[in-house]
Amino acid sequence: MIREESRPMREVKGVGPLNPDMILIGEAPGEEEDAQGIPFVGSSGKIQDAVISSAGLIRERCWLDNVVPIRPPLNKIERLPELGVAVEEFIPRLTSILQSLDCKVVVGYGETALNILTGQRGISKHRGSIYPCLLDDSKLVIPTFHPRFIIENWKMKGVVVEDVKKAIRIKREGRKEVSFNTIIKPTLMEVENYVRELSQLEKWSFDIEVVGSGQIACIGIGGDWGGTRGRESLCIPFKFGYNNYWGYSDEIYIWGLLQTLFANSSLKIGQNINYDLTKLLPFIGEPSPPWCDLMVAYHLIEPELPHSLAFMLSIYTDINYYKDDPKDEELSWKYMTSSEQLWDYNGKDVEANLILEPLLMRDLKQMGMLERFFGFDMPKMRMYWRMQQRGIQVDEGVRQELIQRELLSLGDKMGKLREAIGYELNPNSNKQMVKFLYEDLKLPPHRNRKSKGLTADEKTLKQLSTTYQRPELLLAISIRKSIKKLGTYLTKKNNETGEYTDSRADPDGRIRGRYNICGTETGRTSSKKTYDDTGMDMQNIPESVRPMFTAGEGKVLMIFDQWQAETFPVAVMAGSSSFLERLRNGKKVHSLVGGWIFDKDGDDLTPLEYRIAKRTVHGKDYGLGAKKFMEDINEDIIEINEAESNPSHHLPFYTLHQCKELMAKFDRFAPEIESWHREIREELTKNRMLITPFGRKRIFRDRLGEDLYREGYAHIPQSTVGECNQLAAIKIEYLLPEGAEIIQDGFDSLMIEVDEGLVGEVERLVRVGYQKKLFWKGEMFEIPVELAGVNKYWKK
DNA sequence: CGTATAAAAGCGAGCAACGG
C-alpha cells in the first residue's frame, strides 16, 4: 500500500505525569497532533481542554494518550489497515502505559476507546457507565463521547463534562454502590399482600414490559419503605414464554387488585407513562391522580437532552447501562420475551424510578418549576392522554374520494413524466434523480451543503426547472407530494400485501394518534402514530386532507384558535406600541407593515405586496437572513407567474439588494423588534437561558451563534402560544358539559366535538377557558381567541 | 427561520441458496 506522505509514520506518544490526576484516552492522532507529535492539540484537543477544565482538571496534571499512536489516513480509523497495521497491534503498548500509571480511573473518549478498554460496543448507550478496565484490572473506565463528536453535537458538551466530573468523583470517593431488590415469580398470596402494603405508601413506582405482539408480559411495582426493608420491587408476570402465567380467574383477580391500587390517591411514578397507561387502560381504566412521569420532569429540567431512563441514570447515578444485561449472548434483548432476565430488568426499572424521583424533584424545586410540574405539566399529560383516546371520526366515503382523486392525478403525472423522458423514473429515488439530472441531462451539479453529495431536492429541482426550461422536474416534485400525501395521511401500508389502501382508522372509524408533551424543546406538544402503529400525526394534517374528518352522529366540530397567535407575544415582548395598538384594535399588522415598506396606503397593496409584507413580518420576527428572505419572496413570484398564462405579464424576481432594502425599511419603522432581538442575544450569551411568561426555563446548550440566536427569538413566542393553548385545554376539558369533548390540538387551536344543541354554551365556556392574563416586564397581555368554524366536517 | 414526524431509499450485517 502506498502511503500518502513520504515521511515515515510518526508515533504520537502520550503526555503527562506518571501519577496523573486523570487518564484520558482518545482514538488516534489527527493532522495537527501528527505534525506536532503531541496528543490533543488540534481542534478536538481544544475542545478536550475546555471540557476537562470545566470539569476541574488541569491539562498538565493529566495523562493524555490515544489507543492508536499513529495517524490513520484522513483521520479515519477504519482506514488504518492501509498503513499495514491494525488497531489490536497497539493494545500491548496501551496496556503497559496504563499499568505504569498511578491513577485508578480512565476516561475513554469515543467508540474505539470504549471497545478496547471495556469490550463494550455502542458509545451512546454506554457513555457514563463505569466498567473495569480490560487492560489493567486495577483501573475503572468511564467512557464518554469523543471531543470530535462534540464539534458536530455541541449540545452534548455538557454531558461529556458531567462524565469527566463523574470520573473525578469516583477516583476521589469511589463508586456509589446501588443494590436492587426485586422479587420475582411471586405466589398469588404474595401479590395480594404486596399490593396491600404498597397502597399504604405515599408514593410508589410502576413499569410494564410487553412481548413482541404487544401483550403485557409483566408489570413491576415497587416502593421505598425506609428502615430495614428499604427500597424493593415486585415483578408480577403475565406471560411465561408464550403461555399465560396465571389461570384465568387468578389473572382477573390480580387485575382487580391492580385496578384498586391505581385508583388510590398516592403518587404513581413512572417513566414515559403515556405508554404504560395506554397499554394498561383495558385492564385498569384511568388511574387517579397524582401522576409523576420522570420523562416529563427531566424534559422540564433539560429540554435539549435525551430523556430515556438510561440517560437519566447515567447523569444522576452510578448505575450502569443495564438494558443489554442478559448474560447469555444467545438471548439478546430483542428475542427476550418472558424470562427471569426480563423480570429482573423490569424490577430494576421500577427501582430506578424510585431512585431518580427525589433527585429530579430536587432539581425541579431548585429551578422553581416543581409547582408547575404537578399543577400544570402532569394535569396536561392526563388531558392529552384522554384526548388521544377520543380520536376523530373519518368519513370513509370522503376518504375514498380523496384517494381516487389523488391516485388519478398521480397516474396522470407519472404518465406525463414517462412520456417526457422516455422511461420509468422514480422521483423518490435520489439515486435515479441524480443520474437523470447530472448524467442524462448534464445539468450543472447541485450539492447538499452538509453532506456534499449530489442532491435532487425540491429547491434544486425548482431552480433547474426555471433556468433550463425543464417542466418535467416540476412534475417530479408534484409526484413526490402526491405519494407523501397518500402514504402518510390517506392510507396505511398493508404489511402483508405492501399496498397502500388500508385506512389509518381504528375499527370504530376514528383515527387516533398520540400526543407527546415532551416532544419539543419549546414546550409545544408533538404528535405521531400510536404505539401500535395505527393513526397518524394529529397536528400536521394537510388542509386538503382535513375534509375527510367529520363529527359523529348529531354532532358538529367547533374549531377555536388563538388570533394572531405568535405576533401577539412578539409585539408585547418587543414593546412595539404600533403593533400592539393595531392588534388590540383587532387588525393584523401585515397591511401596516406593507404600507411602510411600499410607501403607500396599507389598504391599497397588491396581492404580491401583501404577501411580501406578511413574509417581512414573519422573517423579521424570527431573524431570517436576507438571502432566505429573497428565496421565499421569489417562491411566491414563481407561484404567481405559474398561474399567469401570458409570459409578458410575468413578474420579475426580487434581487438581494431589494430584499435588504425592505428589511432595512422595516427596521426603521419598527426598531423595537431589532432591539428585542439584541436583548435575547445578550441574555443567551450571559446566561444561556430564557424564561417564558409560564415560567418554563430552557437552557440553550448549542454553540453560540446566529443559529442559536434564531432559536432564541422563536422560543418565547412559540412556547407561550403553545402553553396558553395547553392551559386552556385543561380548563376547557373541566368546564365542558356532557356531549362536548376536545378531540384535537393544533398548537394554537383546539377542535371540540359538540352535540349540535350545545354550540352556544360551548362557545361561551371555551372563551372563558382561554382567558389568561400574561405578564411580561409588568405589561399585561392576553391572546384573543377566535371561533374559526362550526361545521359537520373539518374545514374553516 | 424555527419546531416537529413520516416514508422511501440506501446501506451494512447476517444468512441462506446456489454454482463452481
Next chain:
DNA sequence: CCGTTGCTCGCTTTTATACG
C-alpha cells in the same frame, strides 16, 4: 469448501409534509 447473489432486518440519510 469458497465466493457470489439475493434476501430480510435494522439503522441512517434524504426528502417530504405540516404548523407557526
